Amino acid sequence: MSGPLRGVLVADFSRILAGPYATMLLADLGADVVKVEAPGGDDTRGWRPPVRDDVATYYLAVNRNKRSLVLDLTDPGDLTLAHRLADRADVLIQNFRPGALRRFGLDHGTVTARNARLVYASISGFGDAGGADLPGYDLMVQAAAGLMSLTGDADGPPYKAGVAVFDVIAGLHAAVGILAALRHREETGRGQHVTVDLLSSALSGLVNHASAYVAGAAAPHRMGNAHPSIVPYEPLPTADGELVVIAGNDGQFRTLCGVLGVPELAGDARFRG
Template identity: 70%
Template sequence: MTADLAGAAGPRGTGPLAGVLVADFSRILAGPYATMLLADMGAEVVKVESPQGDDTRSWSPPLRDGVSTYYLGVNRNKRSIALDLRDPDDAAAARELARRADVVVENFRTGGLARFGLDYETVAAGNPGVVYASITGFGSQPDGAALPGYDLIVQAISGLMSLTGDPAGEPFRAGISVFDVMAGLHATVGVLSALNLRHGTGRGQHVEVNLLSSALSGLVNHASAAVAGGVVPFRMGNSHPSLFPYEPLPCADGDLIVTAGNNRQFRKLVEVLGVPELADDPRFARNEDRTANRDELRPLLVERLRTRSKAEWFTDVIAAGVPCGPINTVDQGVAFATSIGLDPVVTVGEGGAAVPSVRNPVTFSETPPDYRLPPPALDEHGAELRRWLSAPAGVPVGEAGA
């Protein structure tokens, strides 16, 4: 693995991917999220940007110290170099980076990097061990490659929006770019799988991920209903097509999510609500009965829940062993995670450059993720990286000359 970049501008990664060099030619969300996860696990990530920078640098509000929090959220633990691929010298530096890299990640339009000699076939010819990950919107076949790959478009085309929103209202997008994130996760899984195979073969491969395939996989039970059951799922608001109760239910001061996913949990729920007889009512005895008769059961549960606050019911229903939870704002969600010991916020960097960030969700007993570099300014490490790329391979960047 290529470890000669380590120590260039901050401490070396110590996680399970320590020594892996990632050339990150991606921007916006799916690719940068994937490379940040790899960086958290110890990989040395070089973020290649155009002279104008990653688009998300200017996506605001909100801002922190004049920098977009969108950009800050997916770019820690990276070094930035600005390269104009239309410039021969910059293109040569980019090719040298790809030649030295263990992993290349890109989300250009299909074929967009070929004219710079940075497509998979060209890079692999000089670097047969490279794991080269391409993230597109709709795949690399001609018809799909011609389509613009934006998360919102994929939410619409995949069918997700047809499932989201009030049954009597219009389709809604998800509150986050859910398929960008999902594709980034799938790309990470693909890269790690290919690196594992490379240990035995010495050869890399081309890993391809597209947002639409990630979307259809992520629709799980709904996609299965369509392809295996011949059923077209429909919008049900906050209701679940196969379970009840599994939705917000109103208490005296707001809604509480209640998810009694099996008969045992339902019996415990109605006991704590003070209506144990409902568990033996033939209309509600089994999950399929409760689902079919939800319009009869819901008001009976709500009648009891409205007698107390959501906080009071949350305490008692959880104590009874039934999953439930209040509907929080994002800051309240972070606070709740803190209250149960998850330590969701980490500080990356020191002094005035320190940036609060959301902790990597994976824990390792021996090689935990580390948070060594704050999200870089545009071309922050450009000079030293250019020196390193012009020096012979194997020379650490800090020793590549002045």
């Protein structure tokens, strides 16, 4: 592989989505990613249908450009190989529950005592404090963070997003943190511990809705396809189907009114911000 991360060895002990998404991005940038799987394989190998050549497309979505290594960490010989990989690696990423790798000697403190240059990235669902024992599934975080209360018709039930968005955002955050830690290592010679959790990534990903509550004391709610701050910014019914209409500022609204043949609406007091 060519790219800015060429020569960087990544020991990928993660599975499902957030961790593999992060390491896929590193692989796309040229890193040599060794994906370590248990004998049963990454869970997403069994998340089917659909499939391509008898491999789940969910697995294929986030595991390109990687090498695969099967290790049973309960087997002493395989565990020795895992330690050797961690000792050679520039980056190690894992998304086990906090503390779960300590019994294998693959936790941050143990590994970096032998490999001080290692960038060690940990992804969890809810951090390593009060929520440490909770499994980190995206649907749980969509519910806990409030995204489901924002998704769906105003008078309907809450809905999850169609994609595991907070897993993806957490993966992006992990990749950014790893890149920053590699930059730090260039200057200091020492690695860092990058910690990411889905809930924090979710609160970051809620952006304007989060700030509306924190800074504006406004509790967001479901609005269907409407926007809480901009009108029009939604699909609207027409004679032959839905048409997405967006007017992100006053100039665009004036243009829209002109296209619709009602330029006088642009100056109507009812529509002034």
